[in-house]
Amino acid sequence: MKSSTLVKVTAFFTTFTAVACFAVGAVSVTTMNSGRVILGVQAEGTSLAGKTPDNAKRFFDSVAMNRLSRPVAQLTYQDKTWTIKPEDIHLTAKTKEAAEAAYAIGRSGTPVENLLEQMRCAIFGRTVELTGAYDSALLDEKLQNIKESIDRDPVNASITLTKKGTLQKQKAVQGLALDTEPVKTALDGKLRSLKLTAQVPLTPSVTEPFVSDADIAAIDSVLGTYTTSFSPGARGDNIILAASKLQGALIRSQATLSFNDTVGRRTRDAGYQNAGVIIDGEPAIDVGGGVCQVSTTLYNAVLLAGLTPTVRSNHSLPSSYVPAGRDATVADGLLDFVFQNPLPHPVYLVATETGSRLTISVLGTRADLAGKTVALVTEGSRKKPTLYRIWSQNGEVIDREYMHTDSYS
DSSP, X not given: OOHHHHHHHHHHHXXXXXXXXXXXXXXXXXXXXXXXXXXXXXXXXEEOTTOOHHHHHHHHHHHHHHHTTSOSEEEEETTEEEEEOGGGTTOEEOHHHHHHHHHHTTOSSOHHHHHHHHHHHHHHOEEOOOOEEOOHHHHHXXXXXXXXXXXXXXXXXXXXXOTTSOEEEEOOBOEEXXXXXXXXXXXXXXXXXXXXXEEEEOOOEEEOOSSOHHHHTTOOEEEEEEEEEOOSSHXXXXXXXXXXXXXXXEEXXXXXXXXXXXXXXXXXXXXXXXXXXXXXXXXXXXXXTTHHHHHHHHHHHHHHTTOEEEEOOOOSSOOTTXXXXXXXXXXXXXXXXXXXXXXXXXXXXXEEEXXXXXXXXEEEOGGGGTTEEEEEEEEEOSSSEEEEEEEEETTEEEEEEEEEEOOOO
């Protein structure tokens, strides 16, 4: 036999043998996989080959029972921990879907495609993941409850002036706000893949208070204080309400404070009542009557503390609660009282009332005045008074500062 003929015969028998082996293998694989999960399919590191759909379902049920016996998630912030359980969000495992997915491998195409897929799976393997589902609204509710236990508004550092005249300082508190959306996003993938227990550290955003501990650190004394008297009633209630808006105000070095901006508009919605006022030189009744006594009391405390008034107007008539020339009238959108802090350190306002007496004190750093003291002197007539601020040091007058001359009707 010639060598070329021998080669052809050998090639024929080799091809025939390969086809025969493939056919036998195909029949064998098809027979083995009939009605059962095919060879090479696994889940949770366990082979599912040869299991019926019901057996595969029972396998996934067992896995689910183990997974759902532990907490869904533990959320932590500082020394606090919140635990979410499966029943809290109705978390369930899709065991039926997993079993069906395992059985469907190698059965979704044509007979030839299925056969090829089954053979690839037998060689390379396929993994089926057990997934879960939960009630999103219940998770939102759970996260909202956690948010409410974390969130807080910032609290300014504050100073209380005791009856003995000493200063008591309270530390500032940072504000916290938890955004639950990133938390929910972080949990979603873990819950749907049943990767429990999910550990999620919470990171609420921080808001610094306007008045920090550093702002009041150097404040050590009362720089100036002034008291006026009033009668209880609607006018007195207006005075108390307006004064409460000044309590705790901090004016940093070189900054200014606007009375109108700080106290706000005097309206019925804001809680103000009808009371006596002066309009165009005549007594009248209007909402917020009495608030000018608050701005006047503040004005005198500011003068005595060595601060600088920048906007101030007198009434058309002298006021009964303060010497002529030492009042400061205000009106929504028309007249304001504004002062600046020229001192190196911040100053802090304390407003207290007894029901018939209003006291406003300016707290600050005593060293800023360099040993100077302030007194107020009014000269001239009641209808046309002139106000001076007298600066003294070591018992001697060192400056006679002209403030203004007022004219009253």
